[in-house]
Amino acid sequence: MDSVVGNEISAKTRLLAILGHPVEHSLSPRIHNAALRAQGVDAVYLAFDVTPGELPQAIQGMRAMRVMGANITVPHKQQAAKLVDTLDPVASKVGAINTIVSEDGRLAGYNTDVMGFKAALASVRPDIRDARCLVIGAGGAARAVVAALSQQGAKTIIVANRTESRALQLCEDAAQWGNSECVAHSFNDLTALARDADILVNASSIGMAETIKESPIPVDILTGHHVVVDLVYGPRPTTLVTEAVSRGAVAIDGLEMLLSQAAESYRLWTGKPAPTQIMRASI
Numbered sequence: 234m235d236s237v238v239g240n241e242i243s244a245k246t247r248l249l250a251i252l253g254h255p256v257e258h259s260l261s262p263r264i265h266n267a268a269l270r271a272q273g274v275d276a277v278y279l280a281f282d283v284t285p286g287e288l289p290q291a292i293q294g295m296r297a298m299r300v301m302g303a304n305i306t307v308p309h310k311q312q313a314a315k316l317v318d319t320l321d322p323v324a325s326k327v328g329a330i331n332t333i334v335s336e337d338g339r340l341a342g343y344n345t346d347v348m349g350f351k352a353a354l355a356s357v358r359p360d361i362r363d364a365r366c367l368v369i370g371a372g373g374a375a376r377a378v379v380a381a382l383s384q385q386g387a388k389t390i391i392v393a394n395r396t397e398s399r400a401l402q403l404c405e406d407a408a409q410w411g412n413s414e415c416v417a418h419s420f421n422d423l424t425a426l427a428r429d430a431d432i433l434v435n436a437s438s439i440g441m442a443e444t445i446k447e448s449p450i451p452v453d454i455l456t457g458h459h460v461v462v463d464l465v466y467g468p469r470p471t472t473l474v475t476e477a478v479s480r481g482a483v484a485i486d487g488l489e490m491l492l493s494q495a496a497e498s499y500r501l502w503t504g505k506p507a508p509t510q511i512m513r514a515s516i
């Protein structure tokens with residue numbers, strides 16, 4: 234990888250991208266451009282709003298233009314896993330990717346969300362073996378969360394999703410991932426499930442962007458015994474996190490996970506350990 238002094242864009246500058254829809258809320262351009270600048274890597278990181286129908290063309294375009302790599306975000310993580318040339322073992326298991334690395338024009342898919350979620354969870358609840366875990370959502374991020382919880386030895390993982398069939402599919406797949414019992418639900422019983430959970434993870438899009446004031450569960454059921462990890466992040470702590478903390482719960486939003494998964498994606502693209510302090514300071 235070429236290095237540059239002063240980070241001037243030239244004809245040799247490589248492109249890193251994030252593909253999502255919506256994507257303008259993403260902090261990834263700030264995090265990665267700060268890291269690239271600090272280490273003098275001759276690349277820029279830009280955000281592209283790509284609709285689900287356009288994703289195959291966007292990924293084909295990455296091949297044609299020899300784009301250095303990309304992050305994949307909501308709602309494309311599962312679809313993108315089917316469009317790359319190879320998958321690393323974690324991404325293959327989870328069936329969703331958040332990172333693409335271009336290796337001589339062939340696109341390799343990785344899932345750094347699994348590692349990112351594990352790091353975020355460990356910062357609030359290192360041992361989850363006896364915990365009853367509720368995951369809200371069954372999309373690409375939820376798949377990474379369930380894989381991480383199962384790797385960490387969670388006894389019971391309950392997946393509740395608006396579209397119940399997606400939760401059922403996730404639990405069917407998770408049966409191959411470890412020894413955790415995975416139980417699928419619709420949103421019908423969500424309040425009772427949340428009341429009974431020890432660890433509550435919001436891996437749905439509720440609370441994101443224009444739904445910032447919404448919470449996936451009625452917040453008045455939260456108590457001091459809950460540990461809440463909201464994957465959603467924004468300019469302010471999410472409503473779920475704010476309300477959980479005000480009721481005595483331990484709660485974090487998606488920023489810790491964002492930083493951890495970003496550090497691993499950066500390492501995959503550049504071969505360099507990520508400058509994590511600079512990444513953190515950038516947001």
Ligand code: NAP
Nearest residue numbers: 307308370371372373374395396437438441464487490491
């Ligand atoms: P995705 O694959 O599109 O899945 C979205 C999930 O949210 C699905 O389960 C979907 O349910 C649910 N959902 C969307 N709108 C809803 C609504 N109005 N009411 C109820 N459920 C709704 O997206 P994803 O990649 O899994 O991402 C999910 C969230 O996690 C996003 O907010 C994303 O930013 C966040 N995330 C954060 C990090 C981080 O590092 N902090 C990493 C990954 C993801 P249906 O199946 O019924 O459509």
